[in-house]
Amino acid sequence: MVKLVEKTPAEGLLPLEINGISLTELVPAAITSLMPFDGQEAAASALLSSLLGMECPHPNRSTGRDGARAVWVGRGQIFVVGKAVDASVARHAALTDQSDAWAVFSLQGHGVEDVLARLTPLDLNRAVFKRGHAARSLLGHMSAVILRTGENTFEIMVFRSMARTAVHELETAMRAVAARDALR
Amino acid sequence: MRIRCPLCGDRDSREFTCMGHETYMHRPAGEGWGPAWDSYLHLRDNPAGVTRDLWYHGAGCTAWLLVERDTTTHDILRVELASDAKRGNA
Known part of the structure; x- marks a missing residue:
């Protein structure tokens, strides 16, 4: 018998922490x-x-x-x-x-909106997009569900097939925001 | 350009796709070919001014929207769910 190995959508890619912002995978x-x-x-x-x-x-x-x-x-x-x-x-x-169709991520940290602002056209200002607010929109070119679960915490869902691209896009945005911070 | 989706709120135009004039909501009855089908499939005005067309909020809530807009100013005058508009007409 072939022994099948269960893998999460972003297996081996996460967690990441850059400049105080962390990206982790959630497996509901x-x-x-x-x-x-x-x-x-x-x-x-x-x-x-x-x-x-x-x-x-x-x-x-x-x-x-x-x-x-x-x-x-x-x-x-x-x-x-x-x-x-x-x-x-x-x-x-x-x-x-x-259950197995979506990759779910948690993006957390101070200034997390700056990272997402590079990828989505949503207005994520905390006075507008509050805890418990959810939106279906774009993350880069991917259809995504974006949800604020805390002051500095978002949950992001993309199609499972897009998991690697989503991690790449988010990591690139996190590094870009960190680079700008380094110039201050 | 931004469109105020009745479900999602004010959203960027990159989330939407334009299908064409409102005519597509009024499919002729029956399957026999005639002037009504010719008009439905091929005949459109090209107004300089107010027009109504169908937009798909594909990168958002996936609703079809009936959008009234001005082609000369790019103003969006009115947006409603196509399903609501259809029920209203029934």
Whole structure:
């Protein structure tokens, strides 16, 4: 029998720490796409709330906390990250397992917005993009989910096939910001 | 150019793709060829001024948007979800 080796999306590439900003890989226990059926949004949200203690987030928002989060990721679509979703929710929403389809990173440190500003057109000013805010946008040329989970902490999700490119882009941006800081 | 997506908010134009005039939302009934299909597929005005077209927010929420804009000033006058516009018309 062939012995298969399980690898994380960014296996061997992380962690990185440059100029006080760290990039680490997160490996959620599960990622499930939840798309409420037409007119079933409230019922899906109520059921999710009773099962996992968090409602379906509104656009550009997330609910829950580290380890069990619901993140708005597009029109009529929510990702439940960290905890499995009970099959009973399928009464109200289309569920698809996305667990191995995404690479998830944590970018953390003072001035973390300066790093992301080199890669995404989003306004990440902390007065505008607050903790719990989430956005579907671009990271370089990659479609990404960007989520602020703390004062100086972001979670970034990209398609798993883009993991190496995402790490490269983020590392390049981190080095560029560090180089500018060195000139001050 | 920036477009205020009804779901995502004010976003950079690089996140969007333009499909073409609003006509694409009004597909003729039936499959028989006729002037209605000819018009739907081929005939477009080229206005200097206000026009309405469909944009896809592919790098964002993936919604189709109906955007009213001025081709001479590049002003974006109004943006709504195409699904809402379609329901409104039904």
